[in-house]
Amino acid sequence: MKEKLISFIDKKLQRFDPVWLAENGLGGQRTRYRDDGSGIARYREWRGVEDTFQDYVAWLKNVGYMGAMVARDPVKVMKGIWEYRWMGSFLGSFAFVDRIYEGYRGRELDIANIHGNAIVRILTLRIGLILHNDKRLGGGEMTDKMIGLDETIPPLFTAGFPTLNAEPMQTMPEFVVCDVDQHLDPYYIDVAESYGLAPDVCSRCSAETGVAIDDAFPVFGKLVLSTNQPCNASEATSMFQRRRFRQKGIEDYPFVFAMQHNTKNGNDYSREELRQAIEKIEEVYNVKYDWNALFEKAKNMNHQNQIELEKWEIFATPFSPLSGINESLYKLVEWALVNGHDEYFNEIDDKVIGIMRQAVRDQYQPYKGKTRHRAFLWGPSAMYYTDFPTWAQNCWGIDIVLNMDSTMGHNMINTEDPEQALTDLAKFSEKGVMRHHAVGGWDNVNAVWEWANRLNCDMVICNDNVACKGMNGVHALLEEQAADLGFDFLFLPHDLEDCRTIPRKEIRKAVNDYMMIVKGEEPLDATLVDFDDAEAW
Template identity: 65%
Template sequence: MKFVDNIINKIDKKLERFDPLWQAENGKGGQRSRYKDKTGVAKYREWRGVKDTFYDYAAWLNNIKSMGIMVAKAPVRTVKGFLEYRWMGSYLGTFMFIDRLFEGYRGEELRIAHMNMHAIVQNLTGVIAKVMNNDERFGGGPLSDTIIPYDEVLPALFMKGFKELTPIPLQTLPEFIICDIDQHIEPYYIDVAESYGLAADVCSRCAAETGVAIDDAFPKFGKAFVTTNMPCNASEATSMFQRRRVNLPDFPVTLAMQHNEPGAHPYSVQVLKDVIKFIEDEYGVKYDWKELFKYAKEINEQNKIELEKWDLFKTEYSPLSGISESLYRLYAWASANGSDPYFTKNDRKVIKRMYDCYERKYKPFGGKTRHRAFLWGPSAVYYTDFPTWVQNCWGINIVLNMDSTMGHNMINTEDPEEAIKDLALFSEKATMRHHAVGGFDNVNAVWDYAKRFNCDMVLFNDNVACKGMNGVHAIMEEQARELGFHFIFIEHDLEDSRTVSRQDMRKCVNDYMSIVLGEKPLDPTLVEFDDSLAY
């Protein structure tokens, strides 16, 4: 074994000049040198040394395998999907997207990142195959009548109590996930909504969903539709537009806005009871608490492990951070939400590796981290591969993102009356509602998280069209100053990269790091580049 290691070390030494990290350290290029101008097209794969390059390549093949299985499950329907739905084509950019996400990753951080990403890929490809095989536009399928479409920001766990039904988040494929992968897809749907008369200054996430509805680009299935007021007033509006186009009997799950107020919980509990009754009536099925408890146990274990990870995040020895943490948790919680045991198994393996790294005092990213940041950022941080860029360019490690702090209360798995109270609390703390809506202490939680995870920096995404958050600008700046955090507002227009480009977002950080802190970048090729044509 030692003999093989010696040979590998010799090869690594010989080829180190092709490694972008070595190039940046030695003033001979860097991560961006591999790319064709303006595009996300790399001229060659990243050389990471023998072991890591082959690990990365094997992980890439493993993801291709999942995509192959998806096509094998629905070959004709997949082709029809590409012809029918504009958003289907964007999924072809997934592999390029994953490559970008893990640039500069080596050793343990690379392995854990791929474990997490494969969990997403295997689940998502399964959902796409299921959707294609049952879409009524293509003639329907065995599950068309038993699928229950629901709003993507509504945690679906409570619906798992319907043993005979298959809950599918309706917006996930055309909007929620694909906006993270392809910066060019949602502007089309935003334009559709605006050409229909929707004002141009609304939140682009809600505009994009509305555009998908008007474009009749949602898959078709099910006998009823579950909508929601989550997370905010803009989402209420898009739900109203969608219910007209989807044209199925619908039930709006209007969870309490003031969700930190205990007096509001009985209301949310009642809403959950009412939607369960609605689904029972529409589909002629009975809710089964034993079935629900089975999936609640999955999410409870995932949440328990997540909280253990948080303890390790407080140290400098966590190989899990940035995009591999945030995107995984966002998908595992918001989309899979207890329905896929693969995520529990993956979490068990990841936490084991993390403890091992802690014991070995393993420092990720070659120990080059200079700052630890709590990130308060939604979709725009994914299509920009922002956490990866900010580590590679400036040595800022995103310890945790707001998307990872969603509902982590445990669900009672024995008593239905207690379980539904826990489910209400869990559902209220979902994507964006938990961080931006329902009282100032939700927004203020950012400081507690930053302190708890030993961060010296807070990066705060500034969605130019999020009306609620626009109101707290000056207060956040004042608080950051008082509390002594480095604080950067990063402007973006969520899913519309035409308003604020990726480079404009990066410039917010570049200016602060170079002008205010007077620091030099780790990789100068990453400071200013044009990737406006990339996925």
């Protein structure tokens, strides 16, 4: 009876389902959007009774997390929105979640919402904590027990200071928020350039510098660990940020990793740097490093990595309901922000791997079996076009099986011997965000082909950040290799965090041209080929 009723309603309302519209040549994903570039939809995506209900429950959960953040300290949250331009951009979070999971159904949607809820939960907890303890907003009980970390430093080692709290400095004001709102970082980039800085640097580094000059970093802690990761542009921006932190009375300590990979000398050097950073924190906060506390959280990280290795096996099959932005955004947050500190993420991993194992047993066909190409996405991605993988699947049936960032540090950390744990953590740091591939030397860049083969991909899409000097140097070599090895290969031009240089529409055009001219294929959803979203979040 229940099935009959659901099927009756599904049939009645299918004209609002963009996937059904595209399948029947009556419209598609863009049909429900206003035609003015604003990215505002006239109504929510109808996915059939069961999926729409499941999606609505997940939406309510997100509302709950956001409400809880405000309820914990409404005054500081309001002050934060008043004080920080970037806080306003987080208001686009609901539109963001809808956008990145557009077209998802069934098990893809299940995992997407499990991941989406976990991401919103951790971000609201961390934003709430930062605002509550921000000296500028009055401070809180943890204000002097917080450590600022450059966001590219893997924070696992700070678990050895269980009475302190380490927060990545740039993640909220500049990095993650660019995923949510493409129009925020151009403001900070303009601030940096109007200060007289060169406009041809990586826009991520430029935006971070702009946040510093605009005095838009929250103020907490006694110490900030700056770093040279992942590249020379980051070294430069660290210098500007350090000056600003010092002006706020926060000491800075340059945490300088070896820029060599997989060498004993480099690993020895990074291990000693790590040891000295720990000693510096002990000195500034007058606390002793607790190895057992580190080992506890390292076990979480090892568990995460064990599951990750199993996921990679499943990604190699055609049955994975986890891919695209659903995979990479969760991995980025879990690795760079959580990094073993929060057991809740281990529970999420257990739940998701359970769904994936079942999908393999059932020989499940993700995306209703419409995938035509399996692609590996290489190089630093456009932060302002987070939903690119979703678009690629919905428009052309290109499933982004894995993203370069998702291959971050996956070596196990020793949980008994402090010396070995330090060595493992140093190795772990070599595979930080962007670090090992974009600037990690030829062997690391060249690993793309091994990855693409291992995951049974027929296509490699190489993100081409026009200001990433490291990757710009290897264009011709990559093209030659792709031709020799027989991969479909295309460069995706973008300007990382500046949506004005190469707007989303132009990024899509690079794929459209390749698919139509080189491959001679027809789109799955014609409404997605050419549309304007320049004004959207």
